[in-house]
Amino acid sequence: MTTGATTTGPTGHATSSVAAAATTAELRVLRQDDWDTWYDTLLRAFGGVPESAEEREMWSRLLPYERSVGAWDGAELVGTAGAFDFRLTVPGGASVPAAGVTMVGVSATHRRRGVLTSMMRRQLDDVRTWGEPLAVLTASEPVIYGRFGYAAAAFGLHAEIDTSRVRLSVPAGTDGVRLRYVDPRAGLDACEAVYARTVDRRPGTLARRPGWERLGVLEAEAAQDGASPVQCVLAERDGEVTGYARYRVRPEYTDAGHNGRVLLQDLAGLDPVSEAALWRFLFGIDLTTSLKVRGRPLDEAWQHQVSDIRRCGLKVRDSLYVRLVDVGAALEARTYQAPVDVVLEVEDAFCPWNAGRWRLSGGPKGAVCERTADAADLALSVRELGAAYLGGVSLAALGAAGRVDELRQGALAEAAVGFGSPVAPWLPHGF
Missing domain, CATH: 3.40.630.30 (Gcn5-related N-acetyltransferase (GNAT))
Incomplete structure (x- = not known):
């Protein structure tokens, strides 16, 4: 949350303007x-x-x-x-x-x-x-x-899917997934166990401490705009819970008949068929003609299973902002999808301990990032490092925007490939 000068919190983060006078607070x-x-x-x-x-x-x-x-x-x-x-x-x-x-x-x-x-x-x-x-x-x-020094590093996909016209083509094996309703609160432990097993799959995902599971069943907005309380469906294979979807339904009626809307809150699956079964269920809920989703992964599989992507009303919105507080430790903490050996000239006026030259040497098995006096290959600010850190924003695109200076020919392409991620980063929920 934020306002006036800034805020962030359960619903978001900040609104503010540059300070013009010294604070006495x-x-x-x-x-x-x-x-x-x-x-x-x-x-x-x-x-x-x-x-x-x-x-x-x-x-x-x-x-x-x-x-x-x-x-x-x-x-x-x-x-x-x-x-x-x-x-x-x-x-x-x-x-x-x-x-x-x-x-x-x-x-x-x-x-x-x-x-x-x-x-x-x-x-x-x-x-x-x-x-x-x-x-x-x-x-x-x-x-x-x-x-x-913060920059958008992960993005979420919003969609308004016309389920009266769009059909879903699911992978083989989806029919073997059993779905059942469960009381949302009674199903918290099962849902949280599924979530915990998905945490390491996408950059940007948060490992949750006890208590965070309650976020999925808050009833604060249950009656807002006529929507139902949260409903929960579990997916099971061979007696094991392999996925869940939590959602609300907002009934609507016209002279032509039912025109309800499904409002997806969150969905997770341990395998492609469990996810597909849950999406197919949401597409087919009786008396509804649309499915509204917010903040989903940019590369989620359902986009390649729909019959008409144009009728899905896709929009992309910024989600997670990243700030490197310790450049060396942060760059060493992740791996790189291709070998990279580059000297970065980093500008960081707000956290000057990060400023200067860093040699990053790494690959798929790990990395080392240390201070160096060697000539720089790339010059950029800590904001660009934050944007590229999770692999969802290309250093090459930042270079084309004038945000990264290439000082050694070929260094930008090398670093851009290394910093990338095979899956899109994703923030599953706000904080």
Whole structure:
């Protein structure tokens, strides 16, 4: 969440503008006694819409207070910022410590006073102290975080599929998958076990700590726009749960008949046929004519199984933003899909400890990234490294945009191939 000067949190991240005057706000680590005031300040920054008691209580349990700060102007709380302690999947499948920047907000009365900048400064210094090489966030306003070194590294696919006209061609074996309804809360453990087995498959996926599974069954918006509460279907093969889909249905009627909409919340499968069975089920729910999905992987298989891609209303939207807090450790933590040996001249004004030349040598089995005095092959800022880090944004495309300078002929193509990923990075849910 964010507003005024900035915010991020359960629903997103920030809205802010460049500080024009020095702040006099004092930053303090969040105390449990201040939670209600802190969270109310955040919600007001996002417009003041209240949340359910269940959702509010969930976030109070998930957020590490010792990793969160409030900005105080005397007795008034005017800014909020938190950081979950995540582990993030990177290319190669490793799970890397990452600060999940969240619940960032500045009161509208204190915009343009440097409150946001002071919180971002404190936060990145803390992340470095915690030994976490990455910071990640989702942004309610993308323009805000670039000046702090963050860049969009993963994207989500939105679709509005006309299921009255679009058919799905599923792979052999799909008919062998059994589907059954389950109470969404009773099925939490089964769904979470499936999710846990998919974490290492895509860069950008978050390993979840206990408590995060509740995110999938919050009923806060159950009746919004006439939609049903969350429904859950499990996929099973040979008696084992191999997938799940959680969704809502919004019934609609016209003079011509039923015109309901299926609203997919989340879906995961351990194999192609389990996924296909779940998608086919969603396409065929009685009394509905469309399926709305948000934030799915860009390369998900159903796009190649539909009969008419034009009637799927595809849109792409930015999702996960990445910031390298420790360039050397971050680049060593992932693998590279082709051999790469390149010297990077990195610019990083906000975290100057990253600035300078780094030699990256690596391949599919691992990498080493160390300081060097050798001549640079590529020159770029930490933002470009963040954009390319998960393999979903091409360094070559950034070079064509004028964001990466090639100083040794051929170095850009070499690095672009190495930094790529065979599967699109994906953030399964917000934070």
